[in-house]
Amino acid sequence: MEKVKLNIKNVNKSYNDKIIFENFNIDFYKDEVNIIMGKSGCGKSTLLNIISGVNKNDGEEIDSLKNLGISYIFQEDRLIEWLSVEENIKLVIKKLYSKTHVDELCEEYLKLVGVSEYKNYYPQMLSGGIRQRINIARAFVYPSKVIVMDEPFKSIDIKNKKNIIDSFKLLLKKEKRTVIFVTHDIEEAIYLGDKIIILGGSPIKIKKNINDCNHLNKEDVAILI
Numbered sequence: 001m002e003k004v005k006l007n008i009k010n011v012n013k014s015y016n017d018k019i020i021f022e023n024f025n026i027d028f029y030k031d032e033v034n035i036i037m038g039k040s041g042c043g044k045s046t047l048l049n050i051i052s053g054v055n056k057n058d059g060e061e062i063d064s065l066k067n068l069g070i071s072y073i074f075q076e077d078r079l080i081e082w083l084s085v086e087e088n089i090k091l092v093i094k095k096l097y098s099k100t101h102v103d104e105l106c107e108e109y110l111k112l113v114g115v116s117e118y119k120n121y122y123p124q125m126l127s128g129g130i131r132q133r134i135n136i137a138r139a140f141v142y143p144s145k146v147i148v149m150d151e152p153f154k155s156i157d158i159k160n161k162k163n164i165i166d167s168f169k170l171l172l173k174k175e176k177r178t179v180i181f182v183t184h185d186i187e188e189a190i191y192l193g194d195k196i197i198i199l200g201g202s203p204i205k206i207k208k209n210i211n212d213c214n215h216l217n218k219e220d221v222a223i224l225i
């Protein structure tokens, strides 16, 4: 079956006199994990910010993904320190559903990422790994169609990283979302990605679209970055 694509067209961005993007087009597979890779400073975060409508495109406004509803997961979690874990989760859905349903969803998602026992804790009482799991649960509990992730597992130690990535996979298995995910970690990209897009050059071009990530190995990808 032909995969459904989300097309982003005519991205333009310059900083001072440096052109980062010039009439740049990119496609993402709907409801799959789209990984974006490329050398440091090439423009990955800039692209995420434009396609999600956080930053303005230079020139004509683009048809961004904003209208689909977006959840963000960054390297640093954005938990609110003065709210408990449970309150942090409920905050993003309390206007959408009845109180009973909000309670149910909160319980369900905290359980899915394995942190139910911390529901009454405050973020500063928790480790970075637990905080990031809560952050992921919060991104998923909100009924967004798109999840934008910018190196979310970068500062997590290897042991916790594996657990967190597995929680993330479990959430994706439960419900389909279009994930647009920037990472420098090739293993992470191969493990999670359905499509890997490698960016490079100045202005940026797509150096390679890897549309089938089965049977890829680290060296295949490393050589392309």
Ligand SMILES: Nc1ncnc2c1ncn2[C@@H]1O[C@H](COP(=O)(O)OP(=O)(O)OP(=O)(O)O)[C@@H](O)[C@H]1O
Residues within 6 Å of the ligand: 015, 016, 020, 038, 039, 040, 041, 042, 043, 044, 045, 046, 047
């Ligand atoms: N607000 C800004 N003002 C001026 N230059 C900027 C600004 N934001 C980004 N840049 C420049 O644009 C280029 C792309 O930056 P960007 O952060 O998008 O790269 P990146 O690929 O995400 O990098 P990394 O992998 O290191 O996170 C860099 O040269 C950066 O210095």
